[in-house]
Amino acid sequence: MDLKEARIRGTLTVYTDTDPELEREVKEYNKMMSDCRFKMKRVRELEFAYFILDIVVVVGLMIIDPYTTNYHQLSEIVSAAVLIIFAAAFLYFTVIKKNLVIPTAVSVLLLLLDIRFAILTAADVILAVWHTMALSRLKKVDGYPTFSDITVKYERFPENGSHM
Secondary structure, three states: OOOHHHHHOOOOEEEOOOOOOHHHHHHHHHHHHHHHHHHHHHHHHHHHHHHHHHHHHHHHHHHHHHHOOHHHHHHHHHHHHHHHHHHHHHHHHHOOOOOOOOHHHHHHHHHHHOHHHHHHHHHHHHHHHHHHHHHHHOOOOOOOOOOOOEEEOOOOOOOOOOOO
């Protein structure tokens, strides 16, 4: 058995005559999977931060100080359309597709409502770039997206010998 076969099976049985190098490779692989799971957790935290940031800022600016925005200078239909387009793109791509680039691009439309949304767009750009870079590195690793460990079992006899 080699590392590739152990990854496919998800288990490695170590016998008394198993090459110690294979066991070392599996331990290194499991360490790498653990590191990747940690990094994947950070990616999910970035997604959560993006989600919360956008909701808080958009709702906050629309509710707390609606009279200083361009909302009343634009027609109500245009303002409503901008909000609906942003909300639809935000919910679909952030929540369902886990893609932060498209809602970030659509957030530029919010500048029609209020220039203060530029701060949100800038923060979204930073989070989207950070998220995309971290996720692209993880996608290159075998085992993406679950990063499962190889279970190691130990037997006290040779692989082809009897175990009476």
